Each structure stands twice: as structure tokens, then as C-alpha cells.
Amino acid sequence: MSAALKMDAAAPLVRARDLTVRFVSRDATVHAVNGVDLDLAQGEVLCLLGESGSGKSVTLRALMKLLPKRAVVGGSIEVAGRNVQAMTESQLSEFRGGDVAMIFQEPMTALDPVFTIGQQIAEAVRRHEGASHAAAEARALELLELVQIPSAKRRLAAYPHELSGGLRQRAMIAVALACKPKLLLADEPTTALDATVQIQVLLLLRELQEKLGMGVIFVTHDLGVAGEIADRVAVMYAGRVVEEGPVVPFMSGPLHPYPQGLLGATVHGGMRGKRLTTIPGAPPSLEKVPTGCAFAPRCTLAEQACLEAVPAAREMGGGRMVRCIKVGGA
Numbered sequence: 001m002s003a004a005l006k007m008d009a010a011a012p013l014v015r016a017r018d019l020t021v022r023f024v025s026r027d028a029t030v031h032a033v034n035g036v037d038l039d040l041a042q043g044e045v046l047c048l049l050g051e052s053g054s055g056k057s058v059t060l061r062a063l064m065k066l067l068p069k070r071a072v073v074g075g076s077i078e079v080a081g082r083n084v085q086a087m088t089e090s091q092l093s094e095f096r097g098g099d100v101a102m103i104f105q106e107p108m109t110a111l112d113p114v115f116t117i118g119q120q121i122a123e124a125v126r127r128h129e130g131a132s133h134a135a136a137e138a139r140a141l142e143l144l145e146l147v148q149i150p151s152a153k154r155r156l157a158a159y160p161h162e163l164s165g166g167l168r169q170r171a172m173i174a175v176a177l178a179c180k181p182k183l184l185l186a187d188e189p190t191t192a193l194d195a196t197v198q199i200q201v202l203l204l205l206r207e208l209q210e211k212l213g214m215g216v217i218f219v220t221h222d223l224g225v226a227g228e229i230a231d232r233v234a235v236m237y238a239g240r241v242v243e244e245g246p247v248v249p250f251m252s253g254p255l256h257p258y259p260q261g262l263l264g265a266t267v268h269g270g271m272r273g274k275r276l277t278t279i280p281g282a283p284p285s286l287e288k289v290p291t292g293c294a295f296a297p298r299c300t301l302a303e304q305a306c307l308e309a310v311p312a313a314r315e316m317g318g319g320r321m322v323r324c325i326k327v328g329g330a
Helices: 056-063 089-095 117-129 133-146 165-176 195-212 223-229 247-252 257-264
Strands: 014-024 029-040 045-049 071-079 100-103 183-187 215-220 232-237 240-246 314-317 320-322
Touching (some): 029 056, 029 215, 029 240, 045 056, 045 223, 056 071, 056 215, 100 165, 117 133, 117 165, 133 165, 165 195, 195 215, 223 247, 232 257, 240 257
Parallel strands (some): 045 215, 045 232, 100 183, 183 215
Antiparallel strands (some): 014 029
16 A cells, blocks of 8 residues: 555555665666655555556566666665665575566567576576475475476476467466565566467466465556555656555545546447547656656646646545545545
């Protein structure tokens, strides 16, 4: 939930406060993430939604300290009670793959092309659990069966290029789950798949999440995907979370004009013969962070006050938060 909203007594699995990420070069500074607060409970699925460039993937990588050296990260990040910002390289090596794992968007670039699928899974098990070669091989087979890869024993000896896109994605999920992480980060893992395979992978991820009790943060720009897999949704725009809340009331009626526009531009049942609405304009350049609400230049409800200051987070009841002065009786 948002920082402004109270959590249950149990400590959150993920707690980020005032997270900022800047990419500094000789020519410019890009303000990719601008004060994000995130909490994730044990066993919960949170979807980060938004257009390309809104800061979703950068936020995800910051949670694993996977950003390049030119990135300047501010704020605090705790995962499973550990201060990620303070970790040494050796601690990060244990942390990644142990406490937290990531599923990337394109498995062909994430999987090593010169090692078999079985070798890559077994290596993760040996590295983090100190298992013997035989035990690691057995665990690799168990994981391929868990992610429902047909002829799993034969696929252990397959190289990534020998598998279809859907099977490669399942293999990458198996690698991520090799050491039973508490937190799974998924960066648009179904974008490159066709619709049939996409829904199969989404259902598989949800099933595995419930079976293993993992917390999951899932990055997507697809509202349909969020509706299928999420417990909660956080919508990002220009590096900020502009709306957050449980998925069912969010899908029934977003509060902020930006997700309202996203929902209006999404194809769904019963729309035959109807025009999609569009959001005018384009997201702002993040080389210069807007003074007020970053969405104001594209918003039909904007007024002068929207341009003067960043809207504060407003609690709306039912675990919902929104950053908009036009919502909540203002």
C-alpha cells in the first residue's frame, strides 16, 4: 500500500520510501523515478501499470540494486527486512536468486545461450543451496515439471534456442524459482507472447505464487494482464505513483484521470462498433521534472493549481490512494 495507508501488523515483504532514481550523464540528467513509496505484503501480487517510460522497470530493478553505476538512487529500500541500499556485492550475490528473483521480458537475452536449461537451473541451486550435482539435477527436473514443461526430462538437455517462446518463458520462471525466493519480480514477462500462450503463462504464475506463497511485483502496461493476476495495482506516470488500490474497485472505476484514460483506450468485450477514446499528447521528458502534476498538460480537467505543485497523496478509503486535486472534494 501507499506510505500514507496503514499496513497490517505483519511487516511488509517490500518497503520502499521516497525512492528516487536519476541517470546522470555528461549531457543530461534523467529523473526516472521521483519519490515512489511501495509496500508489498507476504503472498501478495502488486501490478505496476503505466506507459513506456513511466518508471516501472527502473523501480523494479532498483529493488534488486540492478541499475547501472551511473544511476543515482535515493530513498530507502527494504526487502525481507534487509536494507538493500547498504548491501555489499557479496551480500547482493546471495540476495539475488535467494531472497528475490526476477523474470525478464525477453528470455532469449536473459538465458545463457551456451548452457542447457538444466545446467542453468542446477547452477542456481548449487550456488545458493550448496546442493550436490545429483541433487541439483533432480531439483532442475522438479522445477521444469512444476512450470508444466512437457517432456521435462528431455528438455533438461535443451538449449534456449531449441525451445519455443512460451517454453523459454516457462524455463526462465523455473530458473527464477530455483531457490524458492520470497519475492518474485516480473518485468513484462508475457509481452512477446501470443494471446493464448500469454494467458497460459499468467495463470501458471498465479498458480505458482499461491502454491509457494511468494510476494510478486508484476510490471505491465496491459490493464487486462493486471486484472488477471493482481491483488493490488499501482499506476505510475512520469516516475510517480498517481493511483493505488485493490484491483477490483480500480478496474470498476479508476479515480485519477490518467488511468481513466488508459481504461478508456483499452479494448474489451462489448466494444464492437464503438470508438476507443485516446489520451492526447505524450508523456513529459524526464530530463526536467514538471513543477506540478506531470499529467496536467494532457488532462481535460486540469486547472492552474495543477501546474503549481505536485498533488499530495490522498487516502480515499478501502485501501485506495490518488494524487489529484480534482478527486476527493477539492
